[in-house]
Amino acid sequence: MTWSAFPAVFAVSAGLWGxxxxxxxxxxxxxxxxxxxxxxxxxxxxxxxxxxLGLWGSLDRPPMRTLGETRLWYGFFMPLIGYLTxxxxxxxxxLAYSIxxxxxxxxxxxxxxxxxxxxxMPALQSVWFVPHVIVYIFAYALLAVSAIVAVKALYEGRxxxxxxxxxxxxxxxxxxxxxxxxxxLIFGAIWGKEAWGHYWNWDPKEVWALLTxxxxxxxxxxxxxxxxxxxxxxxxLAAAFVVLMVCWFGVNYLPSAQGSIHTY
Amino acid sequence: MESKTNGENNLRKKKxxxxxxxxxxxxxxxxxxxxxxxxxxAMEWVTPGDGxxxxxxxxxxxIGAALILxxxxxxxxxxxxxxxxxxxxVPASMGAIAAVTLSxxxxxxxxxxxxxxISWIDRLxxxxxxxxxxxxxxxxxxxxxxxxxxxxxxxxxxxxNIGFLLNHLGLWIVxxxxxxxxGDLQRVTMTLSDGQTVWYGTDRDGRTVELxxxxxxxxxxxxEYPPKMGMLDHxxxxxxxxxxxxxxxxxxxxxxxxxxxxxxxxxFFSESARIDDRFEPIHDIGAAPAAQIxxxxxxxxxxVVGWITCGSFNMRHQFLELEEGRAMAMTVPQSKRYMSxxxxxxxxxxxxxxxxEVNHPYSAEGWKLYQFSYxxxxxxxxxxxxxxAVRDPWLPVVYTGFIMMLLGAVYLFWLGKDIGxxxxxxxDGEDWNPGATDGQVALDSPPGSTxxxxxxxxxGSTxxxxxxxxxRQETEVS
Numbered sequence: 001m002t003w004s005a006f007p008a009v010f011a012v013s014a015g016l017w018g019x020x021x022x023x024x025x026x027x028x029x030x031x032x033x034x035x036x037x038x039x040x041x042x043x044x045x046x047x048x049x050x051x052x053l054g055l056w057g058s059l060d061r062p063p064m065r066t067l068g069e070t071r072l073w074y075g076f077f078m079p080l081i082g083y084l085t086x087x088x089x090x091x092x093x094x095l096a097y098s099i100x101x102x103x104x105x106x107x108x109x110x111x112x113x114x115x116x117x118x119x120x121m122p123a124l125q126s127v128w129f130v131p132h133v134i135v136y137i138f139a140y141a142l143l144a145v146s147a148i149v150a151v152k153a154l155y156e157g158r159x160x161x162x163x164x165x166x167x168x169x170x171x172x173x174x175x176x177x178x179x180x181x182x183x184x185l186i187f188g189a190i191w192g193k194e195a196w197g198h199y200w201n202w203d204p205k206e207v208w209a210l211l212t213x214x215x216x217x218x219x220x221x222x223x224x225x226x227x228x229x230x231x232x233x234x235x236x237l238a239a240a241f242v243v244l245m246v247c248w249f250g251v252n253y254l255p256s257a258q259g260s261i262h263t264y
Numbered sequence: 265m266e267s268k269t270n271g272e273n274n275l276r277k278k279k280x281x282x283x284x285x286x287x288x289x290x291x292x293x294x295x296x297x298x299x300x301x302x303x304x305x306a307m308e309w310v311t312p313g314d315g316x317x318x319x320x321x322x323x324x325x326x327i328g329a330a331l332i333l334x335x336x337x338x339x340x341x342x343x344x345x346x347x348x349x350x351x352x353x354v355p356a357s358m359g360a361i362a363a364v365t366l367s368x369x370x371x372x373x374x375x376x377x378x379x380x381x382i383s384w385i386d387r388l389x390x391x392x393x394x395x396x397x398x399x400x401x402x403x404x405x406x407x408x409x410x411x412x413x414x415x416x417x418x419x420x421x422x423x424x425n426i427g428f429l430l431n432h433l434g435l436w437i438v439x440x441x442x443x444x445x446x447g448d449l450q451r452v453t454m455t456l457s458d459g460q461t462v463w464y465g466t467d468r469d470g471r472t473v474e475l476x477x478x479x480x481x482x483x484x485x486x487x488e489y490p491p492k493m494g495m496l497d498h499x500x501x502x503x504x505x506x507x508x509x510x511x512x513x514x515x516x517x518x519x520x521x522x523x524x525x526x527x528x529x530x531x532f533f534s535e536s537a538r539i540d541d542r543f544e545p546i547h548d549i550g551a552a553p554a555a556q557i558x559x560x561x562x563x564x565x566x567x568v569v570g571w572i573t574c575g576s577f578n579m580r581h582q583f584l585e586l587e588e589g590r591a592m593a594m595t596v597p598q599s600k601r602y603m604s605x606x607x608x609x610x611x612x613x614x615x616x617x618x619x620x621e622v623n624h625p626y627s628a629e630g631w632k633l634y635q636f637s638y639x640x641x642x643x644x645x646x647x648x649x650x651x652x653a654v655r656d657p658w659l660p661v662v663y664t665g666f667i668m669m670l671l672g673a674v675y676l677f678w679l680g681k682d683i684g685x686x687x688x689x690x691x692d693g694e695d696w697n698p699g700a701t702d703g704q705v706a707l708d709s710p711p712g713s714t715x716x717x718x719x720x721x722x723x724g725s726t727x728x729x730x731x732x733x734x735x736r737q738e739t740e741v742s
Contacts, residue, residue: 003508119489119598122622179677186666186673195623197451197634197654199662200442202394207372214365218358225354256375 001054007110009051014106016044017079017099024092041083041095048076061120064133067249068109073134075106077141085145089169097148098141128191132184139180140248143216146173147241150234162230170237171223178216185213204257208247215240286346293359300363300405304398308389315395318447321657328444335411339419351409352416360409363402367393403443410436427675434668441665445658453636454651456481456606463609465653475653476629478609482617485605486644488597490514490534491553491574495523496583496593503593514555514594524562525586530569531556538579543571549645552576557584557592577642596643604635604649620651631655 023036052072055063063069082098085091149170156163188209189199200206219240222233251257283291318324342348350356371393379386389396414432417425452465452473463478494503494511505511510522516532535551536543543554554573560566568586574594575581583591603621608614610629618626618633625632636652 119600122599122601125601126623175676175679179673182669182673182676186670189666190663193659194625197625197632197636197652198449198656199659202371202376204372204376207368211365211368211372214361214368218361218365221354221358221361225358251372254373256371256373258375 001051002058003055005051005054009047010106010110013044013048014103016040016047017103020044021092021096021099024086024095028092041079045076045079052076062130062133064129065120065124067252068112070133070137070248071105071109073137074141075102075109077138078102078105078144081138081141081145085169085173089165091165091169093152094145094149094169098145101144101148123195126191126195128187128194132187132191135180135187136184139177139184140244142173142177142180143241143244146170146177147238149173150237150241153230153234154238157231157234167230167234170234174216174219174223174237178213178220181213181216185209204251204254204260205247207256208243208251212240212244212247215243286350288346288350288355290355290358292350293355294362296356296405297359297363297366300401301366301398304367304396304401305388307397307401309387311397312387315389315392316397316400317395318444320447324444324447328440331407331411331440332415335408335415339412339415343416348412351412353413356409357413360402360406364406367396367399367402371399403439407436407440407443410439427672427679430668430672430675434665434672437665438662438669439665441658441661445656445661448655448657450653450655452653454479454653455648456604456651457648458483461609475631476611477631477653479633479651480607480609481649482605482607484602484638484646484649486602486638486646487600488534488644489600491597492595493555493557493572493592494595495525495586496591498589498591503595511595514553516555521562523590525559525590526562527557527559527592529555530558536573538573538582541571543573550576550578552579553594553597554582555594559584559586559592561587577645599644602635602638602644604651606649606651625654630657 017040020037020040023033023038023040026033027037052063055072063072078098079095079102082095082102085098086095149166153162153166153170156166188206192201193199215236219233219236222229222236226233246254251260281289283295319327338345338348339352370390374380374385374390374393376391376393378391380391385391389398393399410432414429414436417428417432450467450473452467452475454462454465454475456462456479458481461478461480464472464474467473490513492511493514494505496502497504503511504523509520512518512520512522514529514532516529519526519528521527532553532555533543533545534553535545535547536554537546537548537551538554543556552573552575554571556569556571558567558569568584570584571582572584572592572594573579573582574596581594583593585591601621603619603624605617605619608616608618608626608628612629614628618628620626620633620635622635625634627633631653632655634652634654635649637650638646639648640646
């Protein structure tokens, strides 16, 4: 399966997910509609999964190299995290938002297909490639949800009262997301040692990955030290996602990134 | 006495606490952060140079030991000193985190490694932040505060602090080991050519470094992906690529359509030479891939048959002209893998054949040997192979820190389930500034353990609450 099948895959998955969200909201009126939510959600995931596996096969390499390919994984993990959040904390809006984000990111791939290249340069042929990228994209997807949660918390604060449930969710997302960010950073360092001779080369992508890590570190410390300072913490969390996006794709456009080993 | 302290704090809560009056909090932390950066840039300005480097063994070891011992002595001798206490708490940490963030942010914004040509930017060290004074001072301040915090929490050692220690001590070990270890890091390149034995390398400053090993190149080997072909637009000089059908791998028998033409690849040789107006397979230095194409215009039906090649260092490339401004062209193949087959001689008398491939370095005599480069003018026919030899005696230290941080991350993941609930219990209630805010919430402690302990459990509850009130008040100032 190649990228030429993607517009169809996108349409089917997005449609199924949309039906899933409808089912979830309908379940508030008719509890039996919840089963629709589960069924349509997993059907949409299955279609996307089959596409990713097919693409992996046709490329003869993990589809994790180009930005378009990482968006694909992002679109895979976002709904999954939204679904788990919904199951765990009964927050249907998180599912709806994460599916919306996934559809936006996958939609970029439909509108703006890069020329997808089969070739995988020797430095990327490593056992660390898959864990490094998967762990990072999973962290990005979680932290994206945390940013949405932060915005919701700020909105609630403006309306009068912060809701404990919302802030709790932000903290949970950040702790798990930060753990994955740390794994990604260290896997990358170990891989760097094998491929480029050193675990840290101050490559622009590394610099921004470090910045991203530090901003979430700051959030964790603000929360742990002063749980009562909700508003600054939530602003930090929302801003942290901006740094994350610079790291993910913005860095390619910065003057400092000329000659980066991470720009493909 | 204690109640008086509290009372004073509560009174002062109405007014601003003057800066530099104990207990310190965020304003002091950010003033020190600013001072660290300003002093750093001032030193950079008055001592122009090519950048700083860590001292080599034993001085880097001495500095590392001094940092640890300094933190230990301060915490053991003066545990109640307000500055020592402040250095072990979140406000000081946030100041140090901010200092590092700002200097790393500058690194992320300015192109590093080459002078910008703008004199003040270069003189402030903005184009080589990693070796500049502001970065060195920021990271030293960060390491000192982190050491103070970590030591404080380790006395006495408690099982419930395991997550905290894995993360904080692990990070300290990684950063200290990385920065101090860079003083002993050696990276040299060895340029190998067929049949010559090389026992030295050249470092980045052009100095020759003798190695305890020697390499004799037997063969440089490269595998390539098949070349690709596309439609060249003579006006722009680049390929017309609208989708994946416009840049395809060359393989015999492939048919397709691009930019108005249907094509078929009649023949393909991955290594060939030009003989008159055709190509024949040949395995020799400088052989290049070539393909014979038949192209038929989709509407007009006119047919063109001919050869394309991307050429090599001793063979000219060739397009297939189809119509005005349009030609079929082949791209230079990308490398799939490359490696050096070499004989290794060591001082201890070893003599064996090894291969060094990208992502598969070879370790010998405390050095790691990496396939680094080759002469890209010749591609797979490169007569030389460049090997990078790296010696990093501090690597086990840094990896120990990595392992601790990995375990710490697993701990955070496990904690992630409950931490939010626990933290928000403190936010929940009628008052959004609950007095229970502990000046030192046990970050990373297991659920249920954060509510009481002051720094490392050494302080009594009254001290803690007095301090907490002070901290809260200062934060409002900031």
